[in-house]
Amino acid sequence: MPTETFEFQVEARQLLQLMIHSVYSNKDVFLRELISNASDALDKLRLEKLRDDALDADVSDLHIAIDIDKEARTLTVRDNGIGMSYEEVGRLIGTIANSGTATFLQELREAKDGAGAEGLIGQFGVGFYSGFMAADEVTLTTRRAGEDRGTRWTSRGEATYTLQSVEDAPQGTSVTLHLKPADPENQLHDYTSPWTVKEIVKRYSDFITWPIRTVPEAAEGAEAPEPETLNSMKALWARSREEVSDDEYHELYKHISHDWREPLETIRLQAEGTFEYQALLFVPAQAPHDLFTREYRRGVQLYVKRVFIMDDCEELLPPYLRFVKGVVDAQDLSLNVSREILQQDRHIRMMQRRLTKKVLSTVKDFMAKDAERYATFWREFGAVVKEGLITDSDNREAILAVASFASTRADDEPTTVAQYVERMKDGQDDIYYITGDSRQAVENSPHMEAFRDRGIEVLLLTDPVDEVWVDAVGEHAGKRLRSVTKGELDLDAEDGEQAGEEREKQAEEYAGLLGWMGERLEEDIKEVRLSTRLTVSAACVVSDAQDLTPALEHMYRAMGQEVPRTRRILELNADHPLVKGLNQAYREREDRDALGESADLLHALAVLAEGGQPKDPARFVKLVAERLERTL
Template sequence: MTTETFEFQVEARQLLQLMIHSVYSNKDVFLRELVSNASDALDKLRLEKLRDDALDADVSDLHIEIDVDREARTLTVRDNGIGMSYDEVGQLIGTIAKSGTASLLKELREAQDAAGAEGLIGQFGVGFYSGFMVADEVTLVTRRAGESQGTRWSSRGEATYTLERVDDAPQGTSVTLHLKPADPDNQLHDYTSEWKIREIVKRYSDFITWPIRMVPAAGEKDETPEPETLNSMKALWARSREEVSDDEYHELYKHISHDWREPLETIRLQAEGTFEYQSLLFIPAHAPHDLFTRDFKRGVQLYVKRVFIMDDCEALLPPYLRFVKGVVDAQDLSLNVSREILQQDRHIRMMQRRLTKKVLSTVKEIMAKDADRYATLWREFGTVLKEGLVTDSDNRDALLAVASFTTTHGDEPTTLARYVERMKDGQEDIYYLTGESRQSIENSPHMEAFRAKGIEVLLLTDAVDEVWVDAVGEYEGKKLRSVAKGEIDLDAEGAEQAGEEREKQAEEYSGLLGWMREQLDEEIKEVRLSTRLTVSPACVVSDAHDLTPALENMYRAMGQEVPRTKRILELNPGHPLVKGLNQAHQENADRTELAESAELLHTLAVLAEGGQPKDPAKFVKLVADRLERTL
């Protein structure tokens, strides 16, 4: 038969060299690509046979075979699928020159990083050429099902390739890689090693529909060795729920998550229509120790037609669902040539929206049906789920519906819906207070009037609580309101009498309030009488629209400069200490001692809410001096 030699176009040759040396970050993926191509060929033959029963093709034992020859240093991936004609080889394999190649190369040269280059190369989808990463020469022999004559293609990945018609080619395609010389210092990439082939197939192609068989290398076993099937072919997500046991689901979860415990919940989703995909997701029973660290690996495993693409695909679930593990298997996605970077297209966004809604609806079902499992879920992952209240406005209502919070009503967390049901007559707002712990919040001076009147307050102790309450703002028309911000008026009944009493107190304390405002000018912006204190002498509060100290500190910890906000000092006019201070001021007592008392009162208020004195040493000295005078 005549062998014809062709030259790659200049642009195509440059692109081929760039792919061989630059695209893949892990050389092992060459085998994934070849197995994936073989699997596609088997799928196509099966469909072709269904459409044309008269097609002269053997479909009795469709499979993929890997053959390694250690002495010759060759690796062959063979299938008995649809195969290719001479013309198809020339069009699909013989050249990577397509319209726009020159302009694409220009973009590649201008790309500033490897990731950008990979994304551009991905427009071609020619994973077959990944074989040149590990081989000096690649030979392809193929015969299209139903035809009598085959084709041989060969190239060293340089300037030329050859095409030849052959008569003895079996149905399907075989790709033989003439591997590069062995590197004695890098046995991990010895592609003539049986264990290495098993490892790659298990990692990337375990769920391929067709059996992947390996013929042991000559001389390692019997002279007539039996082929060994390397893949399990058990894609649990592709089977009906009735066909899969809970134990099988749990084993897959443990394999994916490296968690020895069983998952809390298994979630299946099958999307059909113009864009098909299947997913099998798991909610763990325990939060991993590094859930809130920067290095935490989030995302689910991504497959395309059962071919493994990536371990931690962050694009498929939002960050606040980073604890969810599982598998998503799509029928078609815009992937780059190395299948390592997803192109951001509408399919990815569509999948994320659907998967997110499915997870949240499952959490809602657990909440409705199993109080114990819901309590476990919220205890382990409630903090991270609340991040979605800030970042995901589209699903905010769904998140609020499944969120629960500790309150002053009892020991068990409660939902906002139940809080609203218990609101007192005339109560318009949902009250909350943030702090480091339930104990510190319940002992806060800000809670005194609410405790006295039996008004329920949300006790929020997570750092994210400082942020989401402002982002959400209200629930079912009820405003979320901090008991430590703005003015609080709980005297709905007897408002007229209370108003008269306050006017009298305002007049009585006006001199002290003005004087203290001047004395504490560097620390506070206002001194006023309090309606929220019943026991403590004083407290500090933020203005209605100001950042709280905790939120200021959070922003600074993230590297954002925020101006320091002055607070408001509130005094309890019924407390003996405040009464005595007012009387001393009216009697023109020693102003130095009065100033020290005002500073002590303010610092005590700061300490009561968990803050720190501006000058601890000075505060300690003032307290010590006062104690000394009482002895």
């Protein structure tokens, strides 16, 4: 049969250039594409033979072979799978070459947005063209199982391609790449190097079901060696738990994560039904040093039918589980033509929801069955998991259920919010918490004095994220989360004491001092009032219930967001000798300048007590030194 020549249409030439120069960011993936197509062909033949036992096809040794000819600079990928007829070659490869539609090209260009390339992955005419990234010319020879004649397709990736019927083609398909000239400066991409080919196969196609074989280089004068299988074919996630040892799981984890330690936990998941996938996830035993940096690469490895697609698939787990490593192998996914950018379709979202719930339920099992393992997990990853309380409203209750916090409870054991609620005192309506830089700092805060005296438990929150999630959550089990450093507290009512008349009397007694101090300090504070939270300290500063805390203001400014400076409230302890003396001096109209300096010092001391800095540190030091000098 004579050779027929076909001319690529304008859109097809544009498509080919897009495939060669734009779609693939890593040229090595051409070999992955050809192996993937070969694997699909073997899968199809096995299925076809099961359906039609009369099919004249040899299925005794289904495999993929890679042949390297250094002298001719060719690389051939062969399979003995289903093969293609003359018409199928024209249709499957020619679908792109002959489509002639601007619509198809436009959809491909828009594939990164999620709509254009659905279903393109696995179609033989798509990834096949990636071979032109490494080759000046591509020759395909194929014969469909059960037929007598084969077909040869040839093109240089320019204006034309040829089709020819041939008689000597074996069952299956072979794709021969006539490689571009060698680049002396880039030996890592020398595809005539057996080492390079082995590395690419090991990286991208190690878990392909079928053996991938090549014949090693023979020593000079020696007989040709036997074929060598390059891939392990060990898809651990596809084997039953009984078939895989912990050591095998741990070796896979170390290979994926580059972590020399064994994982804290191995999580298996298999989803069946209309959309099937398998997952093998690992929880590390220790947080990586760069977990909170922008450069941290998160995500799990993604396979489709055991073909490696990408290393860091961020779409499969939320950012607050970014420390989880592992493999997800799906039977069918909507990917773009490069296999590198996932579409945001319902399958992706469905897998993320399921994987997220599985990880959180595993942590919940830690809490119930292995306190030591849970303690390790929360110490290493608690701060990042709490990010989910802000970003993942669907799983907020599940995250809060596995979150634990330090508190002022007598036994000093971490507690969940639910456990805190169970221990609340009669008449207590709020879940109290305090945020700060360290446990020592918050435990010694003057804001804690009244709670300590009354035996009211307070959660001690010392991670930066705690400043944000408490507002996002707001309440639990009908109990409001309330900061001990914000708003006005009426603890006398909560513990049953009736001190209304005494407080009214004190308010009247101190009204003049409070008003005068409020005017003097109005640039820095919005109000001066008597405190119900202080029992030892003379003063403290608090935020209004709806105001940002100083820590949050600092956090937003560090992120480059401008926020207005918030004036806070100065609270005084009417029973403290210093405050009593200040009030007496005010009532007796003593030197207002000296009195003003005392008021400034009292405010600065309150700011220092919560870890802040006086507005004018030099003046503060000078005033303290002068006061100390007078006492000597």
